[in-house]
Amino acid sequence: MKFSKIKNMEEFAAVSGISRPTVSKYFNDPSSVRDSTRARIEAALERYDYRPNLFAVNQNRRLTKNVGIVVPYLADPFFAEIARRIEQRCIAAGLRPTLYSAHGQQALENDILDALRDLRPAGVLMAPLGRASDRSQVERFCRDVPTVLFDSNIEGIGEAFVGSDNFSFVSQTVEYLTRTGEPPAFFEMRIPANPNANKRRLAYIKMMDRLGFEPHIVKAEGEGWAFEDIGRRGALKVLQDGSLPTNSILCSNDRLAIGFLSACYALGINVGSGEGCAIRVASNDDHPFSKFTCPPLTTAAHDYDSVANRSVETLLEVIESGGRLATRTETLFPAKMILRESA
Amino acid sequence: MKFSKIKNMEEFAAVSGISRPTVSKYFNDPSSVRDSTRARIEAALERYDYRPNLFAVNQNRRLTKNVGIVVPYLADPFFAEIARRIEQRCIAAGLRPTLYSAHGQQALENDILDALRDLRPAGVLMAPLGRASDRSQVERFCRDVPTVLFDSNIEGIGEAFVGSDNFSFVSQTVEYLTRTGEPPAFFEMRIPANPNANKRRLAYIKMMDRLGFEPHIVKAEGEGWAFEDIGRRGALKVLQDGSLPTNSILCSNDRLAIGFLSACYALGINVGSGEGCAIRVASNDDHPFSKFTCPPLTTAAHDYDSVANRSVETLLEVIESGGRLATRTETLFPAKMILRESA
DNA sequence: CGCGAAAGTTTGCGCGCGTAAAAAAATTGT
DNA sequence: ACAATTTTTTTACGCGCGCAAACTTTCGCG
Numbered sequence: 001m002k003f004s005k006i007k008n009m010e011e012f013a014a015v016s017g018i019s020r021p022t023v024s025k026y027f028n029d030p031s032s033v034r035d036s037t038r039a040r041i042e043a044a045l046e047r048y049d050y051r052p053n054l055f056a057v058n059q060n061r062r063l064t065k066n067v068g069i070v071v072p073y074l075a076d077p078f079f080a081e082i083a084r085r086i087e088q089r090c091i092a093a094g095l096r097p098t099l100y101s102a103h104g105q106q107a108l109e110n111d112i113l114d115a116l117r118d119l120r121p122a123g124v125l126m127a128p129l130g131r132a133s134d135r136s137q138v139e140r141f142c143r144d145v146p147t148v149l150f151d152s153n154i155e156g157i158g159e160a161f162v163g164s165d166n167f168s169f170v171s172q173t174v175e176y177l178t179r180t181g182e183p184p185a186f187f188e189m190r191i192p193a194n195p196n197a198n199k200r201r202l203a204y205i206k207m208m209d210r211l212g213f214e215p216h217i218v219k220a221e222g223e224g225w226a227f228e229d230i231g232r233r234g235a236l237k238v239l240q241d242g243s244l245p246t247n248s249i250l251c252s253n254d255r256l257a258i259g260f261l262s263a264c265y266a267l268g269i270n271v272g273s274g275e276g277c278a279i280r281v282a283s284n285d286d287h288p289f290s291k292f293t294c295p296p297l298t299t300a301a302h303d304y305d306s307v308a309n310r311s312v313e314t315l316l317e318v319i320e321s322g323g324r325l326a327t328r329t330e331t332l333f334p335a336k337m338i339l340r341e342s343a
Numbered sequence: 344m345k346f347s348k349i350k351n352m353e354e355f356a357a358v359s360g361i362s363r364p365t366v367s368k369y370f371n372d373p374s375s376v377r378d379s380t381r382a383r384i385e386a387a388l389e390r391y392d393y394r395p396n397l398f399a400v401n402q403n404r405r406l407t408k409n410v411g412i413v414v415p416y417l418a419d420p421f422f423a424e425i426a427r428r429i430e431q432r433c434i435a436a437g438l439r440p441t442l443y444s445a446h447g448q449q450a451l452e453n454d455i456l457d458a459l460r461d462l463r464p465a466g467v468l469m470a471p472l473g474r475a476s477d478r479s480q481v482e483r484f485c486r487d488v489p490t491v492l493f494d495s496n497i498e499g500i501g502e503a504f505v506g507s508d509n510f511s512f513v514s515q516t517v518e519y520l521t522r523t524g525e526p527p528a529f530f531e532m533r534i535p536a537n538p539n540a541n542k543r544r545l546a547y548i549k550m551m552d553r554l555g556f557e558p559h560i561v562k563a564e565g566e567g568w569a570f571e572d573i574g575r576r577g578a579l580k581v582l583q584d585g586s587l588p589t590n591s592i593l594c595s596n597d598r599l600a601i602g603f604l605s606a607c608y609a610l611g612i613n614v615g616s617g618e619g620c621a622i623r624v625a626s627n628d629d630h631p632f633s634k635f636t637c638p639p640l641t642t643a644a645h646d647y648d649s650v651a652n653r654s655v656e657t658l659l660e661v662i663e664s665g666g667r668l669a670t671r672t673e674t675l676f677p678a679k680m681i682l683r684e685s686a
Numbered sequence: 687c688g689c690g691a692a693a694g695t696t697t698g699c700g701c702g703c704g705t706a707a708a709a710a711a712a713t714t715g716t
Numbered sequence: 717a718c719a720a721t722t723t724t725t726t727t728a729c730g731c732g733c734g735c736a737a738a739c740t741t742t743c744g745c746g
Contacts, residue, residue, distance in 0.1 A: 007702090008701085008702055008703080009702070009703060010702080010703090018724085018725095019724065019725050019726075020703085020725095021704085021705080021706095021724080021725075021726085022723085022724055022725075024703070024704065024705085025724095027703095028704085033723080033724085034712090034713090034722085034723060034724085037723085037724075051457060052702080052703070053461045053701090053702055053703070054458055054461040054462075055398045055401070055402070055461050055462065055702090055703095056402065056461075056701070056702035056703045056704090056731095057702080057703060057704080058398070058703090058704095059398070059399065059402070059701095059702080059703065059704080059730095059731050059732075060702095060703065060704045060705075060730060060731045060732095061703085061704060061705090061731095062704085062705090074417065074423055074426075074427065074442075075420060075423040075424050075427050075631070076423075077418060077420055077423070080417050080418040080419075080420075080423055081418050083417075084417065084418050084444070084446055087444075087446070088446065096458075098441065099417075099442060099443075099444070100442075101427070101430075101442070103427055103430070103431065114394060115397055115439075118396045118397040118398050118399075119397075119398065228632065228634075228635045229634075232635065258632070258635050259635060261635075261637060262634075262635040262636075262637060262639070265637035265638060265639075288418070289571065289601070289632060291571075291572075291605075292571045292575065292601050292602060292604075292605040293605075293636075293637070294604060294605060294608035294636070294637035295608060296605070296608075350732090351731085351732055351733080352732070352733060353732080353733090361694085361695095362694065362695050362696075363695095363733085364694085364695075364696085364697095364734085364735080364736095365693085365694055365695075367733070367734065367735085368694090370733095371734085375693095376693075376694085377692085377693055377694080377742085377743090379742095380693080380694075395732080395733070396731090396732055396733070398732085398733095399701095399731070399732035399733045399734090400732080400733060400734080401733090401734095402700095402701050402702075402731095402732075402733065402734080403700065403701040403702095403732095403733065403734045403735075404701095404733085404734060404735090405734085405735085
């Protein structure tokens with residue numbers, strides 16, 4: 001508001017008594033103009049409120065400050081949380097993030113990539129859908145736009161990958177469950193959406209082998225992103241037909257575990273290690289709500305902060321080195337066991 | 344990919360043998376060109392992949408197809424879910440939505456509004472932070488950009504409001520709890536972020552009055568968006584010092600209720616109406632995870648679909664009538680009771 | 687076949703800003 | 717105080733496309 005309205009840089013340059021190109025320089029880097037002119041511009045900014053148009057700015061710039069953040073399903077609190085942190089990291093680094101969710105749909109993911117090209121982003125942080133991703137489209141995109149993948153990896157695509165070390169997750173949970181009770185069965189979706197699920201299954205098998213136990217994998221039917229519901233149905237089934245080979249269960253992820261706990265409650269089965277408990281349930285992710293389940297969920301926690309920080313740091317490196325990295329790095333952060341009452 | 348790369352409309356017009364203005368017309372409305380030329384353009388589209396630059400298109404258009412969607416806190420699954428539906432409705436209506444989260448911060452909400460101006464959106468769908476919103480900024484924004492508020496209302500601001508009828512929510516839950524047991528106490532945050540909370544408290548008091556009972560309001564300390572944690576702490580406090588005046592609790596919202604259930608579990612208090620249950624807990628919202636709590640939460644459900652649909656419909660009306668509505672309408676959808684085991 | 691309307695083409699400007707090159711002005715050093 | 721910088725101004729063009737006016741071609745129809 002302040003005084004009259006300024007519609008473009010031309011007008012603002014006029015009222016500040018400075019030429020437009022110099023004003024343009026100022027906005028791209030205030031320290032690039034002489035102190036006295038910077039003072040005059042900032043004096044004008046006090047009196048008139050003007051900001052360069054975000055989209056016009058990027059139309060003809062060599063390198064923009066835009067970054068895209070793409071997640072597969074934003075209504076999943078895990079992605080909401082990691083996206084939130086990444087977004088704030090980007091803002092702190094002086095970038096302009098825009099967040100997109102593929103809502104679990106390949107077509108939408110492709111549309112997002114198309115829209116992202118037009119944004120002319122300096123870089124993109126992307127957690128792909130995984131199995132449902134259109135690999136060739138993602139690959140093409142990464143050739144055009146410097147991209148760092150996070151959370152779920154696609155081998156060889158993007159300048160780098162930052163995520164969690166699934167083996168660290170599963171080895172810790174399996175070890176813990178085994179040490180404090182029975183070796184666990186592994187509970188997962190038959191057709192997992194996310195590549196991490198496959199790595200976790202393999203890690204489970206490997207750990208069980210290493211410890212000298214027979215692996216038991218329990219599959220829940222159902223596809224899509226309604227993990228809790230799928231977990232609940234799958235759990236009801238195996239709990240009712242008594243096909244569960246053990247009294248301890250390791251769920252592939254917390255959302256399935258939430259469904260599993262819900263099924264246990266419905267059947268009157270007490271979960272935990274204490275008196276009167278029939279089954280122990282542990283999981284992976286440390287989903288934001290795992291702390292509040294009943295019983296609270298024992299789980300291997302993502303290092304949310306490290307993944308978010310390193311993703312953004314890596315993207316900044318990529319951008320600074322001109323959009324390409326000499327070698328594709330994969331950074332995996334270990335899990336941290338969170339012991340709660342469910343196991 | 345296909346053949347060579349097309350960088351702009353000029354080039355595409357050349358290879359398709361049609362003039363650029365006509366091609367431009369085609370992309371704005373394919374039916375506005377003659378069948379034979381449409382066929383030629385589409386034949387060219389088969390051979391070359393070209394799409395007009397999204398941001399350049401909007402630079403000089405009278406009316407864009409952009410819409411902004413602003414929510415206060417996207418890591419809250421309620422907002423993630425409603426935003427997801429609104430986003431998909433917009434896409435279905437041929438609009439181009441962009442989603443923003445204020446992450447609970449006033450400064451961010453203001454930044455988002457600034458960025459949205461530059462997007463030149465045809466309209467904006469906004470769920471404001473509420474108490475934390477910078478009212479004058481939001482008001483200014485709504486004067487410049489046609490905006491429909493949803494979920495939380497700010498009196499007199501925006502072209503319309505679409506949300507849920509808090510009285511319908513609370514009256515049903517209070518009535519149900521009273522009819523099937525004791526009249527409830529009301530559990531809420533001392534300083535609620537959201538204006539709906541205040542309306543719910545007032546509705547509770549009114550209902551209790553009407554039914555001839557003394558209202559009891561239990562306040563949980565804490566600010567911010569970590570509702571579950573605040574609910575849990577608050578519940579632990581009142582459950583431990585025995586200050587709860589009743590055996591039935593109505594939580595202002597489901598996230599608080601999830602915290603409350605967690606506290607009950609920690610203290611070994613059984614929740615529900617059955618044998619051996621000491622307390623009944625009901626709530627409002629039908630949060631996506633309420634179905635999976637232990638016990639599953641009895642709650643008054645938002646009509647997610649209606650709110651999402653009507654919001655988008657209303658915005659379309661606003662846009663069609665040139666950005667302004669004769670009178671500001673407020674549409675409130677009633678709640679639907681979801682009976683589960685917690686009460 | 688000729689006529690008027692409809693559709694397409696040409697031409698040119700505008701959106702708001704980045705950026706490059708050359709000229710002018712202000713600052714610096716001595 | 718004068719040459720040697722540094723900074724700013726001027727001028728001009730580009731980004732990718734929308735839009736309007738005037739003109740030309742095409743189409744439908746009697």
